[in-house]
């Protein structure tokens with residue numbers, strides 16, 4: 599009986615901690631600390647329950663594609679993108695935290711077609727209309743709400759006219775954006791959602807520039 603009460607107590611403390619983190623994450627969006635990324639994102643449990651392949655299952659970059667990634671973190675999604683585009687393609691990944699970029703660079707050291715740099719998603723370091731796709735996972739919710747349209751406008755600027763915007767979200771992330779919220783933001787930014795893949799507490803959306811020829 600005492601053990602059961604202890605277990606319930608621990609679960610309640612964990613739940614309260616999770617709710618407090620989420621409340622704070624939604625109230626004051628900011629980048630996840632790099633040590634937290636290493637602990638919470640870069641581990642076998644995350645790979646099993648909230649796989650980075652969420653986005654490549656929604657849209658698999660073809661070999662030779664030129665892909666930009668925003669908020670690469672430790673580079674788990676970057677690695678999948680680089681494998682998909684192959685040596686004839688390119689992946690340009692950015693993150694605003696130096697520590698995350700250093701980790702992603704180490705992971706991607708063997709991939710010459712991949713470049714990871716420190717940059718802010720509000721000012722993308724790429725020219726207009728060059729990319730086949732822009733991919734971002736669990737990043738947009740970390741951008742302060744008033745700046746999210748700026749990030750999406752930047753995505754639009756760097757995409758080719760028939761390019762894809764691919765966004766993924768995971769439920770446990772304190773900055774989680776719901777399917778409705780994400781679809782609304784993307785539509786308001788002038789994109790048309792062509793696919794929205796929903797799983798258990800996770801989803802990925804594929805959009806094209808409104809008025810383009812579609813998928």
Ligand SMILES: C[S@@+](CC[C@H](N)C(=O)[O-])C[C@H]1O[C@@H](n2cnc3c(N)ncnc32)[C@H](O)[C@@H]1O
Pocket residue numbers: 628629630635639650668669670671672673674675692693694695698717718719720734735736737740741771
């Ligand atoms: C929750 S992590 C996700 C990392 C990776 N996408 C993944 O799923 O494994 C979000 C990352 O976005 C980055 N980030 C947040 N705001 C950003 C911004 N304005 N520009 C670039 N990166 C940003 C953070 O530094 C952090 O590394």
